Amino acid sequence: xxxEKTLVMDYGGQYTHLIARRCRxxxxxxxxxxxxxxxxDEILAGVRGIILSGGPRTATEQDIGPPFNKNFEMIRKxxxxxxxxxxxxxxxxxxxxxNLAPGGNPEYGEMKIQVVSDTPLLSGLDKTQNxxxxxxxxVSELPESLIPLAISGNDHIASFASKDNLIxxxxxxxxxxxxxxxxxxxxxxxxxxxxxKEKWSPGKEIxxxxxxxxxxxxxxxxxxxxxxxxxxxxxxxxxxxxIGERLYCVFVDNGLLRYQEREEVxxxxxxxxxxxxxxxxxxxxxxxxxxxxxxxxxxxKIIAETFIRVxxxxxxxxxxxxxxxxxxxxxxxxxxxxESAATGKETSVIKSHHNxxxxxxxxxxxxxxxxxxxKDEVRKVGDKLNIPSKMIHRQPFPGPSLAxxxxxxxxxxxxxxxxxxxxxxxxxxxxxxxxxxxxQSFCVLLPVRSVGVMGDERTYDQAAVIRVVESSDAxxxxxxxxxxxxxxxxxxxxxxxxxxxNRVVYDVTSKPPGTIEWY
Numbered sequence: 001x002x003x004e005k006t007l008v009m010d011y012g013g014q015y016t017h018l019i020a021r022r023c024r025x026x027x028x029x030x031x032x033x034x035x036x037x038x039x040x041d042e043i044l045a046g047v048r049g050i051i052l053s054g055g056p057r058t059a060t061e062q063d064i065g066p067p068f069n070k071n072f073e074m075i076r077k078x079x080x081x082x083x084x085x086x087x088x089x090x091x092x093x094x095x096x097x098x099n100l101a102p103g104g105n106p107e108y109g110e111m112k113i114q115v116v117s118d119t120p121l122l123s124g125l126d127k128t129q130n131x132x133x134x135x136x137x138x139v140s141e142l143p144e145s146l147i148p149l150a151i152s153g154n155d156h157i158a159s160f161a162s163k164d165n166l167i168x169x170x171x172x173x174x175x176x177x178x179x180x181x182x183x184x185x186x187x188x189x190x191x192x193x194x195x196x197k198e199k200w201s202p203g204k205e206i207x208x209x210x211x212x213x214x215x216x217x218x219x220x221x222x223x224x225x226x227x228x229x230x231x232x233x234x235x236x237x238x239x240x241x242x243i244g245e246r247l248y249c250v251f252v253d254n255g256l257l258r259y260q261e262r263e264e265v266x267x268x269x270x271x272x273x274x275x276x277x278x279x280x281x282x283x284x285x286x287x288x289x290x291x292x293x294x295x296x297x298x299x300x301k302i303i304a305e306t307f308i309r310v311x312x313x314x315x316x317x318x319x320x321x322x323x324x325x326x327x328x329x330x331x332x333x334x335x336x337x338x339e340s341a342a343t344g345k346e347t348s349v350i351k352s353h354h355n356x357x358x359x360x361x362x363x364x365x366x367x368x369x370x371x372x373x374x375k376d377e378v379r380k381v382g383d384k385l386n387i388p389s390k391m392i393h394r395q396p397f398p399g400p401s402l403a404x405x406x407x408x409x410x411x412x413x414x415x416x417x418x419x420x421x422x423x424x425x426x427x428x429x430x431x432x433x434x435x436x437x438x439x440q441s442f443c444v445l446l447p448v449r450s451v452g453v454m455g456d457e458r459t460y461d462q463a464a465v466i467r468v469v470e471s472s473d474a475x476x477x478x479x480x481x482x483x484x485x486x487x488x489x490x491x492x493x494x495x496x497x498x499x500x501x502n503r504v505v506y507d508v509t510s511k512p513p514g515t516i517e518w519y
Contacts, residue, residue: 003045003046004028004048004198004200005030005031005047006023006028006029006030006031006047006050006051006190006196007030007031007043007044007047007050007051008030008031008032008033008050008051008053009032009033009034009037009051009052009088010033010034010035010338011035011052011054011055011087011088012035012056012057013053013054013056013085013087014054014056015053015054015173015175015176017335017338017374017473017475018175018176018475018476019053020032020334021376021473022174022175022182022183022186023051023190024200024202024374024377025183026183026186026187026190026191027196027201028196028200029198031372035068036067037071038070039070039071039074039075040074044078044080047080048080048081048194048195048196049080049081049083049189049190049193049194049196050075050081050082050083051083051084051189052082052083052084052088052091052092053085053087054085054088054135054173055086055087055088056087057087058102058103058137059087059090059091059100063091063094064091064094072095080166081165081166081167081193081194082166082167082168083168084167084168084169085169085173085174085175086170086172086173087135088169089139089170089171090138090139090171092167093139093142093146093160093169094139096143096145096146096162097143098139098140098141098143098160099140099141100137100138100139101138101139101140102137103136103137104137104138104140105136105138105153105156106136107134107135107138107153107156107171109132109134109178110130110133111130111133111152111153111172112128112129112130112152113128113129113131113150113151113152113172114127114128114150114151114152115128115149115150116149117147117148119149120165121149121159121168121170121185121188121193122150122159122185123192125184125185129150129180130179131152131158131172131174131178131179131182132173132176132178133152133171133172133173134173135171138157138171139157139160139169140157142157142160145162146161146162147160147161147162147163148160150170152171156171157171158170158171158172159171165193168189168193170185174186176476177476202378202381203384205372205373206238206384206385210241210242213238213239213243214242214243216365216367217327220325220327221246221322221323221324221327222239222246222247222248222326222327222367223315223318223327223364224239224247224248224250224328224330225249225250225251225307225311225329225330226249226250226251226265227251227331227397228264228265228268228394229394229396229397230375230378230382230391230393230396231331231332231333231378232331233382233387233391234331234369234370234378234379234381234382234387234392235330235331235369236249236269236274236329236331237272237382237387238369238370238381239367239369240272240273241385244275245275245276247274247329248276248318248322249269249274249276249277249278250278250279250280250311250314250318251266251278251279251280252279252280252310253280253281253282253283254283254286254303255282255283255286255287255412255415256286256400256401256403256410257401258397258401258419258423259419259420259422259423262279266279268390268391272387272388276322278314280314282306282310285306285309285310286303287410287411287412289303289305289306290302290303290403290409291409291410291411292409293409293410294408294447299400299410299519300399300404303399303401303403304399304400325364326365327364327365327366327367328365328367329366329369330366330367330368332366332368332370333370333371333373333374333375333378334371334373335374335375337371376472379392379393395438395439395440395441395442396439396440396474402415402418402419402422404517404518404519405418405443405444405517405519406418406444407444407446407447407448407518408445408447413500414445417445417498417499417501418443420497420498421494421498421501422443424490424497425441425443425494426441428486428489428493429468429490432482432483432486434480434483437470438469438470438480439469439471439472439516440468440471440474440477440516441466441467441469441480442467443464443465443466444465444467444507444518444519445462445463445464446462446463448462448463449461449462449463450502450503452503454502459502461500461502462501462503463503463505464494464498464504464505465505465506465507465518466504466505466506466507467516468480468482468506469510469511474511476510476511476512477510477511479507487506490504491506
């Protein structure tokens with residue numbers, strides 16, 4: 001990756017990844033580090049700026065102990081500009097001698113601030129700005145070394161700067177779209193204050209990634225599980241570009257896939273020229289393991305364990321035929337890697353991640369070409385590589401597949417009902433002009449039944465939920481405002497054509513407070 005970068009120190013805030021992504025969108029490569037990371041010359045190589053994230057708790061004296069104190073001294077010694085956001089704003093102010101008022105000034109949602117000082121961070125902005133707040137604590141009094149840049153409400157400190165213009169804090173969230181000029185503020189910090197010069201883009205990393213794969217793999221063989229999703233497809237393609245026929249791809253049909261998904265994936269990999277691509281039909285094995293299971297976390301566990309068992313079995317067969325595999329390819333992307341490393345120890349766990357790592361005894365080293373990229377950046381790399389658009393811009397699909405879109409036991413009958421409902425949804429949406437803006441669209445079967453009328457007869461069947469959202473990275477998502485006629489047509493077709501469903505509802509919940517998937 002580029003030699004020039006910014007560091008985002010994670011204090012457990014829900015928008016930490018969003019901060020890093022915004023920096024990258026502005027052409028500055030950003031990496032996330034834990035709040036416990038001790039900064040040294042190696043970590044700070046190429047770093048011109050540091051951003052402290054928000055967090056879900058109150059800043060205390062304990063937070064200003066080691067390693068923060070040591071890091072703060074290092075930052076000041078090296079004269080590296082630092083920006084604190086929300087909790088980061090509070091802890092920086094506290095470290096400089098400011099007073100905090102825990103719970104003294106709750107501010108949530110859209111707020112107005114008044115810019116009271118013309119500094120590089122807020123330069124060129126109108127005196128009144130709309131911003132997004134999400135805090136209850138506040139910086140109540142600044143020391144002489146800090147000056148207020150903006151205030152909210154009744155003279156509450158919304159932003160500050162040190163007199164040497166190296167320490168900055170904003171109580172609001174410039175990284176979210178609800179702060180209209182947030183990107184301008186971040187750009188001012190990165191370009192005007194930190195003096196970043198390079199213009200980073202994911203497409204520029206392709207040659208570097210290919211060279212890394214070649215150096216890592218050498219003359220070895222790589223075994224890769226491919227799902228047909230954008231991550232595993234782009235990762236597979238990059239590995240193939242680097243080592244050619246020494247890549248062996250395994251596609252596991254778990255019986256939980258969408259309508260004709262297996263056929264689509266097989267055809268796509270054939271068209272892309274993959275020499276070694278095999279499909280394993282393990283649908284009966286997965287369904288047997290899921291029999292009677294209702295809890296979604298238990299479903300995830302069973303599917304993961306079954307996948308490992310099936311994959312290991314096929315790996316042994318391939319090794320007998322082709323020889324030993326020294327490397328395992330994975331489509332791990334940056335959020336997967338950061339979350340797996342438990343960067344945000346204080347971030348609430350919403351649900352277990354679906355990425356599957358094989359057990360240590362399989363003795364293969366990992367090859368992860370996309371480990372430093374976000375999902376939208378992976379798509380840009382895929383487009384640059386001229387991978388078929390249908391594979392690159394496929395909607396995200398969870399690893400546990402349709403099993404976690406069924407609110408109850410998974411059976412062949414339930415899968416068929418859900419698969420047909422989802423097929424109708426996709427058929428209708430693909431004909432609509434809004435389809436390119438949709439991040440994810442799917443149906444969910446609810447574990448409830450309701451009374452309906454078909455002809456002159458009473459029915460007592462299941463309800464299906466339609467979920468359609470727009471997003472750029474799945475960190476936040478808004479409900480897609482489908483044309484009413486389109487939505488009614490979809491609902492009518494599902495209720496009339498899918499036996500087992502007599503009621504269709506539309507989920508209008510954004511993320512947050514909901515998640516994109518239901519289970």
